Amino acid sequence: MSQDRVVGAVEIGTSKVAVLLGEIVGKGGLNIIGHVAATSKGVKKGMISDLYAASDCVHAAIMTAEKNANTRIEEVYLAQTGAHLQGVFNVGVTSVRSANGVVEKSDIEQAKEDAKGRDLPTDQTYIHHIRNPFRLDGQALENPLAQVGRRLEVGYWSVHGDSQNVSNSLSVIRGFNLHVRDMIISSIASGVILLEEAEKEAGALVIDIGAGTSDYVLYRNGYIVKTGVVSVGGDHITNDLSIGLRVGRKGAEEIKIKHGCAVYRSSDREETVWLYGDLTIGDRQYPKAAITRIIDARVGEIFSIIKEQLEAASLFQASDIAAGIVLTGGTSRLDGIAEAAESQFGLEARLASGPPDVAPELRCPEYSTALGLLHYALTGQEEAQESAKPYGFLRHLTNILNNEK
Amino acid sequence: MIGHGKGKGETGVGGSQSWRELAGVGGRRVKSPWVWKRRMRLIMKLLGGLAVLGFFFAAGYWVWLQAADNEEPMGISAPAQPLERILFQTDGVLPNQWLSRTVDLKIGVNLMLIDIYDLKDRLEKVGQVRSATVERVFPNALRITVKEHVPVLRLVVQSKDGTIQQQIVADDGTVYEGIGYTRRALKRLPYLQPFLHGDGSHLPLLGIPKLAELLRFSQREYPTLWQMWEVVSLEHYSGDARLPGQVIELRTKLVPRILFGANKDFALQLKRLDYILKKIEANGNPSVERIDLSLRGLAAVQFSSKQVNILQ
Numbered sequence: 260m261s262q263d264r265v266v267g268a269v270e271i272g273t274s275k276v277a278v279l280l281g282e283i284v285g286k287g288g289l290n291i292i293g294h295v296a297a298t299s300k301g302v303k304k305g306m307i308s309d310l311y312a313a314s315d316c317v318h319a320a321i322m323t324a325e326k327n328a329n330t331r332i333e334e335v336y337l338a339q340t341g342a343h344l345q346g347v348f349n350v351g352v353t354s355v356r357s358a359n360g361v362v363e364k365s366d367i368e369q370a371k372e373d374a375k376g377r378d379l380p381t382d383q384t385y386i387h388h389i390r391n392p393f394r395l396d397g398q399a400l401e402n403p404l405a406q407v408g409r410r411l412e413v414g415y416w417s418v419h420g421d422s423q424n425v426s427n428s429l430s431v432i433r434g435f436n437l438h439v440r441d442m443i444i445s446s447i448a449s450g451v452i453l454l455e456e457a458e459k460e461a462g463a464l465v466i467d468i469g470a471g472t473s474d475y476v477l478y479r480n481g482y483i484v485k486t487g488v489v490s491v492g493g494d495h496i497t498n499d500l501s502i503g504l505r506v507g508r509k510g511a512e513e514i515k516i517k518h519g520c521a522v523y524r525s526s527d528r529e530e531t532v533w534l535y536g537d538l539t540i541g542d543r544q545y546p547k548a549a550i551t552r553i554i555d556a557r558v559g560e561i562f563s564i565i566k567e568q569l570e571a572a573s574l575f576q577a578s579d580i581a582a583g584i585v586l587t588g589g590t591s592r593l594d595g596i597a598e599a600a601e602s603q604f605g606l607e608a609r610l611a612s613g614p615p616d617v618a619p620e621l622r623c624p625e626y627s628t629a630l631g632l633l634h635y636a637l638t639g640q641e642e643a644q645e646s647a648k649p650y651g652f653l654r655h656l657t658n659i660l661n662n663e664k
Numbered sequence: 665m666i667g668h669g670k671g672k673g674e675t676g677v678g679g680s681q682s683w684r685e686l687a688g689v690g691g692r693r694v695k696s697p698w699v700w701k702r703r704m705r706l707i708m709k710l711l712g713g714l715a716v717l718g719f720f721f722a723a724g725y726w727v728w729l730q731a732a733d734n735e736e737p738m739g740i741s742a743p744a745q746p747l748e749r750i751l752f753q754t755d756g757v758l759p760n761q762w763l764s765r766t767v768d769l770k771i772g773v774n775l776m777l778i779d780i781y782d783l784k785d786r787l788e789k790v791g792q793v794r795s796a797t798v799e800r801v802f803p804n805a806l807r808i809t810v811k812e813h814v815p816v817l818r819l820v821v822q823s824k825d826g827t828i829q830q831q832i833v834a835d836d837g838t839v840y841e842g843i844g845y846t847r848r849a850l851k852r853l854p855y856l857q858p859f860l861h862g863d864g865s866h867l868p869l870l871g872i873p874k875l876a877e878l879l880r881f882s883q884r885e886y887p888t889l890w891q892m893w894e895v896v897s898l899e900h901y902s903g904d905a906r907l908p909g910q911v912i913e914l915r916t917k918l919v920p921r922i923l924f925g926a927n928k929d930f931a932l933q934l935k936r937l938d939y940i941l942k943k944i945e946a947n948g949n950p951s952v953e954r955i956d957l958s959l960r961g962l963a964a965v966q967f968s969s970k971q972v973n974i975l976q
Contacts, residue, residue: 310694311694314694315697315698318696318702319696319698321698322698378681379681384683384685384686385677385681385682385683386677387675387676388677390674420683422686425683425686426686426692429686430693431694433687433692433694434695435698436693443675483675
């Protein structure tokens with residue numbers, strides 16, 4: 260059955276709520292029919308701290324998007340972030356049961372179950388089980404079915420998070436009477452839309468630096484081998500500037516946007532910048548060196564934490580990340596941030612450029628995650644349609660009314 | 665599925681301890697005022713849609729009713745009451761009694777039940793009536809307006825049973841029984857001696873309009889002459905003035921025969937006649953047998969003494 264459906268991609272971030280409306284046409288088409296970015300409330304470091312405030316702003320954003328597109332969302336793809344997200348690499352192992360050593364489907368399922376069936380603490384919830392390649396007697400295979408061997412292994416990068424935090428995100432969407440079709444962590448959503456297949460094969464690190472957190476995903480040989488969340492983001496840089504320069508948060512944010520640079524250069528010592536630049540009362544001069552040193556330190560900290568986490572997992576080898584680093588998220592707009600990443604990781608780094616086939620205003624780094632969610636909706640639609648409930652009369656009537664202009 | 669096309673690294677999650685368990689039925693819902701607004705928006709749209717559908721259904725039903733109604737005559741009732749008055753107007757002499765006999769209408773009959781077209785036909789079949797109009801004057805009256813023929817001649821005919829009957833000839837040649845004319849009015853009309861057709865019949869009367877022209881002109885310009893006319897003879901006038909020798913003959917007490925050329929100028933002929941009669945009077949009224957005005961540029965006067973004078 261091929262039927263058009265309207266899906267919503269919702270990212271509840273620390274500083275903003277992004278909502279994209281996508282119309283999935285047939286089995287391979289996606290039209291982005293609406294988008295809204297609204298100021299976020301009740302969210303700290305990517306986690307919902309005030310359910311009612313968060314619900315209010317998320318519902319308002321969804322309502323506005325629906326109104327602008329004159330349609331109703333049928334289901335939601337929801338991004339998840341926050342420092343509560345953790346990952347663990349589980350390996351499932353099974354012995355091939357047939358006498359002749361030919362791998363059967365049941366052997367594959369057994370290995371998968373073994374890897375995914377690990378119990379978590381009761382307050383934790385799985386969000387993703389990301390499969391890595393199979394290994395048959397130590398040899399990496401994409402599909403071991405009908406191959407001959409004795410020992411079959413499969414590894415899963417399993418992402419889990421705090422049940423309460425995950426439940427909070429779901430409650431916000433359910434409160435608007437919408438069904439969450441899938442939940443995807445922000446780093447994976449950004450990675451899937453920003454990287455080409457060849458880059459994933461070559462190995463690439465995508466870092467999404469938001470306001471409250473920095474999410475990353477590492478691809479090797481086309482597989483996601485690690486994800487992580489660092490609970491430091493653009494807001495921390497603003498906070499540091501506010502304290503270091505003794506200026507209010509608003510002024511610090513303005514300095515960060517107008518004069519911020521992620522790399523300290525010796526030439527900055529001779530340069531001063533004005534807070535507002537319009538010579539009004541309260542306008543002050545600041546040494547640029549003070550600004551860039553603060554930002555340099557904080558950005559360097561973010562990158563160093565990520566690097567440490569990769570090294571701790573023995574995954575940081577330059578040869579395995581040949582496609583380099585791709586930076587996205589609102590804070591990636593900071594001047595010199597790619598240079599700072601290159602300096603920290605010793606790898607080539609670049610700023611993400613959104614997909615060329617979307618509207619220019621959606622190519623900015625703030626929408627990477629939401630676009631990735633829609634990509635998920637498109638590529639995962641066959642599975643979604645199989646489990647989709649048949650439309651009732653009222654749903655059909657609603658669709659007709661929504662589509663009339 | 666990430667890495668589409670290769671099937672690498674599926675990310676799905678299910679089973680125990682997955683987030684889908686938290687999203688199951690009965691989970692928490694945190695509502696905001698926007699939910700209510702969204703629901704109201706949907707309800708309003710549904711109601712609006714139903715209203716539009718209802719409108720179209722009603723419009724369709726109305727059109728269907730109209731189409732069904734058109735198959736039968738429209739039942740529109742006029743504000744009619746029983747007939748109470750008949751308003752009769754004529755430009756002639758027909759009396760109310762004649763109307764009562766002719767139309768045979770009864771007071772009290774429903775005004776809408778009166779067939780005014782049949783009534784008009786019946787009125788116009790009466791020879792004296794040139795045209796008639798019949799109107800309903802709501803709520804309770806009928807107006808009948810009649811235009812009558814103008815009488816110019818009298819005609820005496822004998823029926824097959826031998827009875828003598830006087831009829832009236834109108835200026836267009838219509839012959840009818842005169843109703844309502846006074847004796848004096850009838851006495852002024854000259855008698856007509858009609859042209860006899862090949863079958864011996866005098867009907868239809870032809871050339872009367874031309875003759876009426878002569879009579880009207882003489883009545884208007886020479887009333888004393890006109891009063892003398894007693895008989896108009898169309899014995900030598902077939903009705904077609906273009907034919908040669910077409911003569912209208914007038915008979916008076918003074919002059920037995922006065923001949924007018926039918927295709928000549930009546931004004932000139934009457935002027936000559938007036939002159940001749942005055943000349944005769946001046947000469948002591950000698951007995952005149954005939955005055956012929958139909959000659960081209962001349963008038964001939966034949967006296968009883970057989971003497972003929974030619975005047976130019």
